[in-house]
Amino acid sequence: MMNTLKIGFAQMAPVWLNKSATINKIKTFISDAANQKCELLVFGEGILPGYPFWLSLTDGAKFNSPVQKEIHAHYIRNAVQIELGDLEEICLMAKQYKMAIYLGIIERGANRGGHSLYCSLVYIDEMGLVKSVHRKLKPTFEERLTWSDGDGHGLEVHSLKQFSLGGLNCWENWMPLARTALYAQGENLHIAVWPGSKQNTLEITKFIALESRSFVVSVSGLMSVHDFPADTPHLDKIVADAPDLIANGGSCLVGPDGQWIVEPILEKEGVFTAEIDFNKVLEERQNFDPSGHYSRPDVTKLVLNKERQSLIELLEK
Numbered sequence: 001m002m003n004t005l006k007i008g009f010a011q012m013a014p015v016w017l018n019k020s021a022t023i024n025k026i027k028t029f030i031s032d033a034a035n036q037k038c039e040l041l042v043f044g045e046g047i048l049p050g051y052p053f054w055l056s057l058t059d060g061a062k063f064n065s066p067v068q069k070e071i072h073a074h075y076i077r078n079a080v081q082i083e084l085g086d087l088e089e090i091c092l093m094a095k096q097y098k099m100a101i102y103l104g105i106i107e108r109g110a111n112r113g114g115h116s117l118y119c120s121l122v123y124i125d126e127m128g129l130v131k132s133v134h135r136k137l138k139p140t141f142e143e144r145l146t147w148s149d150g151d152g153h154g155l156e157v158h159s160l161k162q163f164s165l166g167g168l169n170c171w172e173n174w175m176p177l178a179r180t181a182l183y184a185q186g187e188n189l190h191i192a193v194w195p196g197s198k199q200n201t202l203e204i205t206k207f208i209a210l211e212s213r214s215f216v217v218s219v220s221g222l223m224s225v226h227d228f229p230a231d232t233p234h235l236d237k238i239v240a241d242a243p244d245l246i247a248n249g250g251s252c253l254v255g256p257d258g259q260w261i262v263e264p265i266l267e268k269e270g271v272f273t274a275e276i277d278f279n280k281v282l283e284e285r286q287n288f289d290p291s292g293h294y295s296r297p298d299v300t301k302l303v304l305n306k307e308r309q310s311l312i313e314l315l316e317k
Contacts, residue, residue, distance in 0.1 A: 002161050003279055005189075008038035009251040009272045011265060013222040014050040018229055019078040019086070022049045026103070027093060032271045034097040039126070040160060041271070044193050044221035044251075045104040045170050046119050049078040051195040053223060053246055054238045055142040067234050072146060074233045079108040079117055082133065087122065095128025100160050102167050102219075104193045107135065109148070111310045116148045121167050121193060123158055132156040136169040137178060153308040157185040162278040163215075167191030173204055179212070181304045184291045188214045188256075188281045196220040196247025198264045209254040213284040215261075215276050216254045222269055223247035256284035 010029045015021035026048065033041045045051065054060065054071050062068060080086045087103075094101050100123070107120040119136040135150025155178070157166040166182035166189075173179065173192045182190065190208055194200050201218040209216040223246040225239050232238065245267070253262040253274050262274050288294050 004275050004277050005161055005163055006037060006039050006273060006275045007217055007253070008033040008036060008041040009217065009219050009253070009262070009265070010041055010043045011220060011222060011249050011251045011272065012043070012047065012269050013224070013227045014047050016050040016223070016228050017074060017078050017232060019049045019080065022047070023086075023089060026090060029271055030090070030093045030097065030099070030101070033273075034099060036271060036273050038099055038271070038273060040100045040102075040165070042102045042191055042193065042217060042219040043104055044219050045121075045195050046106050047221050048080055048103065048105045050106070051221065051223070051247070052143065052146045053242075054234075055145055057240075057242050058234065058237050060142055060145050067237060068145075070233050075106070075146060076108060076115065076117060080105040081108045081110065081114075082122075082130065083110045087124070087130065091124055091128040091130065093128075094124045094126065098126045100124065100126045100158075100165075102165075102191050102193065104169065106147075107133065109135070111308060112148070113311070117146060118150055119143070119147045119169050120150070121154070121169050121191075123156070123165070123167065125158065126160070131158055134167065134169070137172055137175065140171045151309040152181070152304055152306045155181045155304060155306060157182055157187050160189075163189045165189045165191060167193065170194050170200070173208060177302055179208065180290070180302050183212055184302060186291075187212065188278070189276070190214050190216045192216060192218040194218060194220040194250065196222055196249050198248060198250035198266060201250040201252055201264055205252055205254050206258050206260075209256060210258040212290055213256045213288055214281060215256060218250065218252050220250045221247050222249050222267070256281050
């Protein structure tokens with residue numbers, strides 16, 4: 001059984017911008033995955049406490065707007081502070097069920113003063129330990145109005161049974177060197193997390209699988225106009241021009257041969273599962289291995305800076 005791994009896709013809508021309520025919902029999904037005997041559970045990008053959908057719906061780039069300031073302040077208050085134990089209950093459940101978890105969060109970065117936000121992908125191992133926190137390297141388009149640039153600190157690969165897992169947030173998956181950084185560390189199960197859209201996951205999931213000869217799981221969120229809580233600041237402005245369906249999911253899984261194992265799942269909430277066999281990785285690496293026999297480090301080589309970026313360096317006397 002060491003060859004196989006059962007993966008759960010947690011495709012869900014958050015209790016939008018409500019940290020405590022979303023954590024409670026995440027816990028029900030973990031329980032469901034445990035009942036289905038999942039060994040790895042993956043949640044979408046920024047699911048805790050939610051993706052900044054308001055930006056494109058409320059003129060998010062308007063400078064000095066009281067509306068944008070008030071929603072942003074609400075976002076900061078509901079962001080995750082790992083150092084203060086916000087993920088403790090989730091970690092305890094991971095340990096209880098011996099289940100590894102990839103969780104997309106909006107992180108309030110304590111080491112950068114505690115007032116800026118990062119789109120982070122957290123890996124919690126089956127012992128309930130936070131093993132890496134990867135801050136998105138470059139927020140995409142309107143995301144830059146609310147998220148800060150990350151760094152290479154969390155570009156890590158983790159062992160789970162025979163698999164080596166690594167993950168990226170949304171359009172980071174289009175960054176060739178970010179992918180290469182994971183391939184070169186031995187990744188053979190790639191985790192791609194998204195806010196929720198079939199158009200994002202349909203082609204890139206297969207492309208990465210073919211490029212890396214790895215399993216690739218894409219997990220997305222869901223969001224409809226009915227998922228915005230009534231106490232959301234400026235809710236009337238957010239929903240005024242919002243479509244009924246904002247994020248339609250699209251979670252899926254592709255094998256190292258580029259073939260679908262699970263095609264994109266649309267407009268359904270729940271924990272969906274699949275079992276993968278590590279031997280398929282070895283079979284497909286026979287004719288192509290991007291960081292092994294089909295690489296030329298004497299010609300091209302990547303430098304990875306894994307330092308956690310901070311404004312201050314404290315020197316003790």
